[in-house]
Amino acid sequence: MRIGDMVRRTGVSERLLRYYEEQGLLTPSRLPSGYRVYSEADVVTVRRIRGLLAAGLTTAVIARVLPCLEGDGAHMVPVCPDLVAELRGERARITSAIDELRAARDVLDAVIAAGPRG
DNA sequence: TTTCTTACA
DNA sequence: TGTAAGGA
Numbered sequence: 001m002r003i004g005d006m007v008r009r010t011g012v013s014e015r016l017l018r019y020y021e022e023q024g025l026l027t028p029s030r031l032p033s034g035y036r037v038y039s040e041a042d043v044v045t046v047r048r049i050r051g052l053l054a055a056g057l058t059t060a061v062i063a064r065v066l067p068c069l070e071g072d073g074a075h076m077v078p079v080c081p082d083l084v085a086e087l088r089g090e091r092a093r094i095t096s097a098i099d100e101l102r103a104a105r106d107v108l109d110a111v112i113a114a115g116p117r118g
Numbered sequence: 119t120t121t122c123t124t125a126c127a
Numbered sequence: 128t129g130t131a132a133g134g135a
Binding site for chain 2: 134135
């Protein structure tokens with residue numbers, strides 16, 4: 001199927017589908033005309049990409065993790081041995097990001113509390 | 119009509 | 128990421 005069908009089947013814009021390809025997340029083949037040709041598997045892949053993006057992973061990590069997952073975007077199962085370790089690492093990264101945001105919020109809270117009507 | 123690439127108020 | 132431009 002071509003990109004227009006993918007847009008309808010996945011709800012993802014053409015722009016984004018091309019971006020996913022640029023990031024190595026999708027590798028559609030090409031017609032002699034240059035038009036991209038997507039497979040049924042690509043539709044499933046897009047669902048996984050959306051699920052992984054929602055999990056806070058970067059496209060770089062997703063590119064490495066994608067070939068090690070099974071199932072659709074809602075219920076994915078890791079099939080490679082080292083994938084779980086990689087995900088634990090991502091979890092840790094997210095945790096530190098949360099800590100930094102919390103600290104930033106605390107700073108604002110302090111400033112707010114010191115002002116008029118604090 | 120549909121898709122492609124490149125570039126940006 | 129959207130959108131516009133200029134082709135095929």
